[in-house]
Amino acid sequence: MQIPVEPPPARGRAAAPNARRSGVAQRPRPIAAVALRRRAGFRGPRGCARLRVAHRRAIRRPRMTASHDPRPLAIALMGPTASGKTALALDWAARLDAEIVSVDSALVYRGLDIGAAKPSAAERAAVPHHLIDVREPWQAYSAAEFASDARAAMDQIAARGRLPILAGGTGLYFHALLHGLSDMPEADPATRAALAEEAARRGWAALHAELAALDPQAAARIHATDAQRIQRALEVWRLSGRTISDWRLASAARPRLPFRVLKLVLAPAERAVLHARIERRFEQMLADGFLDEVRALRALPGLAAHPSPLELPAIRAVGYRQAWEHLDGAFDAAQLRDRGIFATRQLAKRQLTWLRGELDARWFDPLRDAAELEHALRLFAGARLRAPRQGV
Structure with missing residues (x-):
């Protein structure tokens, strides 16, 4: 073939x-x-x-040609954690007169800085960033809210004559923005509380088995330990009597984002390279004071008074959950390092699985394909692209 x-x-x-x-x-x-x-x-x-x-x-590398499409341009810079998206987005933003829209479910929370690899204050001062620090760590933030906020930010950026760069690795956020969400029921606190209580008694694996009987397609996509997604899928079923897969199928015909989007995936071709980057970054986070950051989070009234902080999306973020459990005395510092690195690798694996479903995205190894990546960007952005900065 x-x-x-x-x-x-x-x-x-x-x-x-x-x-x-x-x-x-x-x-x-x-x-x-x-x-x-x-x-x-x-x-x-x-x-x-x-x-x-x-x-x-x-x-996944369709032919790049000049287009007379009148829609404003946008770039989606996707990839697994620790693949180099942030540094590349900052460089491109300076060269394209662009602004960055974060597509990261951890960066939306205030106080999640070191462990979420949040851009520094200097980087955010140099290039405008959007959808960072928009919620407290005990507050909810849905994919639908993200899509609405991101669309508004993109419209404002385009109205200023600038280009939005969507940078991050949260697949659900990208899907909500690029493909739309169905009109499935909103989150219901009572239903979620009931599901959390059931999970405490029976375990999330039992609820995943229940989901598999109701919606085999969703169960195949969702890992048996992914409590947040299991909870959401069962919540939708209990509120509407329809599976989450049915709702997503119904959303396929919805209008798409009114931007011409270049989808780029940064992913090292060798998994060992990505694993080494993940390990180095997690160790650097620990050296930079990650545990002190989590101690400060634990002292916040909104978290200190919460009955189940480990059930909050912010604290379930990779690294934060392991650090929280370590500070609870569940395991020692050596195990924290090992568990944190393992959890981050698993996150990267899930991110890569989702990214393979974006059939019109172009894949690049950030360490090997610099020239090809520059070529794709130049074809898409044209005259608005300035030469690379020295030392980048």
């Missing part, structure tokens, strides 16, 4: 023919799987996983 893919930007002796340099559209060259293996140098058992990544990236 042959997969049509766009060839990478020409370099050196492999420079494109005159027709390509002149801007004449070229038919994408078919590249057979064996040719793809040979070109990428994938040999032996270890090469198989890398080949799968290359295939995913190849089939």
